[in-house]
Amino acid sequence: MTFAKELEQLKEHDCKEGCLTIYLNTDQTSNDQQKGEWKIRLKNGLKKLEEYIHSSEHQNLAAYKKVKKQVQEEFNNLQLELPKSVVLIASATGKVLIKKLQISLENEFHWEKQPVLNQLERIQGQFPTEGIIFIQKEDIFTIETSLGEVKKELAYHLNFEDEDWKQYEGVAARERMASGANHRDKYQNRLEANQQRWYKTLAGTIEKEAKIRGWTAIYLVGQPDATSEFEKYLDYIKVKKINKNYHKFTSKELVGQVLAS
Structure with a gap:
């Protein structure tokens, strides 16, 4: 509710x-x-x-x-x-x-x-429903927040075998966030070459869900090159970039940091 x-x-x-x-x-x-x-x-x-x-x-x-x-x-x-x-x-x-x-x-x-x-x-x-998108190279995490609380969590992991994003929700999403991204050097060139296509696909999926759930704003969190690239594929009313890496933070801590920024 x-x-x-x-x-x-x-x-x-x-x-x-x-x-x-x-x-x-x-x-x-x-x-x-x-x-x-x-x-x-x-x-x-x-x-x-x-x-x-x-x-x-x-x-x-x-x-x-x-x-x-x-x-x-x-x-x-x-x-x-x-x-x-x-x-x-x-x-x-x-x-x-x-x-x-x-x-x-x-x-x-x-x-x-x-x-x-x-x-x-x-x-x-003062604290409407908003979305946080935490971007890492192979993993993207979304957190829905309202009144400063974590309401919903999703994690998307890039599966190189079928070149698509795999979605995790709830506890599984938190576990992926806690463990951090597992960057593999042998996929680095492949990742960079296809990053635009992958970001575009996932941005469309997240944005559609954001509009359905009534997010009033989206926060993009991560390294400057990643947040800037991902922002290109968003067409949202309000987008704010926070160029910091919070991969060691829990979802609750991340929400606190973002809302205080």
């Missing part, structure tokens, strides 16, 4: 007993987060809400405590792999939405009849 559709569904969500919305900055690289200050903010935010409900919505206190316990368990599960921020929406009906984001948010705690979506709506415009 796309993020836009998720937002539309959340706007229609209504809970008479109450709905808890939390925006929490958990970025461990931030100066004010070095000692796990997010835990204190979470504890204090939940405590203040409970005090408010106790004094003004006492009939909903049991529902809030049920949701609070559920939320605390969710954050305990996230401790070992914290993103930069977390959005958590939970209601007494048991429905929970968790967004782990690689972008910073302002800390907010709300208990309302409906989810509070102000920050999610704002970052939807």
Whole structure:
């Protein structure tokens, strides 16, 4: 489901007993987060809400405590792999939405009849669906990103036996990226001679998919000669080149580097 559709569904969500919305900055690289200050903010935010409900919505206190316990368990599960921020929406009906984001948010705690979506709506415009194309000699990786998250990964490996690109998806794509390209000297001349044809074929395939999935921009990542050559075969609204080699980075790290550039 796309993020836009998720937002539309959340706007229609209504809970008479109450709905808890939390925006929490958990970025461990931030100066004010070095000692796990997010835990204190979470504890204090939940405590203040409970005090408010106790004094003004006492009939909903049991529902809030049920949701609070559920939320605390969710954050305990996230401790070992914290993103930069977390959005958590939970209601007494048991429905929970968790967004782990690689972008910073302002800390907010709300208990309302409906989810509070102000920050999610704002970052939807700031971080739309985009595509990253990481180009190496025999391998090309594509990453679809939205809200700073990795949404989909594909890897294309040039098979010299049939002179065509072989596609890998998901875990297989990540494994190819982690291992790096396997450049073979005996194919070097053949590679250079046919590079234009191969790039043109693959660029058309990727661009078609990008338009279907609604990418608002494409980032070309790699060595200057490779990104410039590949760009020739793209006819896209917005293309940005980043002439760096990120082959030792995970997909998540690569997205962070590209969006911060």
